[in-house]
Amino acid sequence: MASINPYIHFNGNAEEAFIFYKSVFGNEFARVVRFKDMNFEGAPNLEKEAEKIMHIALPIGKHNVLMGSDTPEQMGKHNERENRSKISISAESKEEADKLFNGLSKDGQIEMPITDSPWGSYFGMFRDKFGIEWMVDYDPNYKGQP
Numbered sequence: 001m002a003s004i005n006p007y008i009h010f011n012g013n014a015e016e017a018f019i020f021y022k023s024v025f026g027n028e029f030a031r032v033v034r035f036k037d038m039n040f041e042g043a044p045n046l047e048k049e050a051e052k053i054m055h056i057a058l059p060i061g062k063h064n065v066l067m068g069s070d071t072p073e074q075m076g077k078h079n080e081r082e083n084r085s086k087i088s089i090s091a092e093s094k095e096e097a098d099k100l101f102n103g104l105s106k107d108g109q110i111e112m113p114i115t116d117s118p119w120g121s122y123f124g125m126f127r128d129k130f131g132i133e134w135m136v137d138y139d140p141n142y143k144g145q146p
Helices: 014-025 092-105
Strands: 007-011 031-034 053-060 063-070 089-092 109-116 122-127 133-138
Touching: 007 014, 014 053, 014 063, 014 092, 092 109, 092 122, 092 133
Parallel strands: 007 063, 089 133
Antiparallel strands: 031 053, 053 063, 109 122, 122 133
C-alpha cells in the first residue's frame, strides 16, 4: 500500500522547525542533508546558504515520515500565511491528541481549540509558530481507515 508523507518548505528555518517537531513527536531524524552536501555537477552555488537544510526527514509513528527543506533564496520566499493545506494527525488516544495539540501549537495561533466535535471525534486545528497548519483528531470509533 502506498503511503503519504507530508513535505513542507521553509524560508531558512527548517532546522529550527524540525528540532521543534522532534521535541513534540520524539524519535530521531532519519536523514539531514545540507546544501553544502550537494556536490554534483550543476548543483547550485549556495555558499551563503551552505548550512541550510536541503532535505530532512523525521519518522513519526510506525509508517509516516514528516519531511522538509529550506527553499534557496534564489527561488523566492514562501507565503507563510497561505491557506492551501493542513497536516492532519490521527491520535491513538485523547491524551496523545492533547499532548500533540498543546506541544505543536505552543507559540502558534489556535484556529479551533481541541474539544469534542459535532461529528463525534476529539478535534482541533492551529497554525504553528512556523506558519504550518495542523489538524489533530482522536476518533474513538476509528478502525484504521479514514
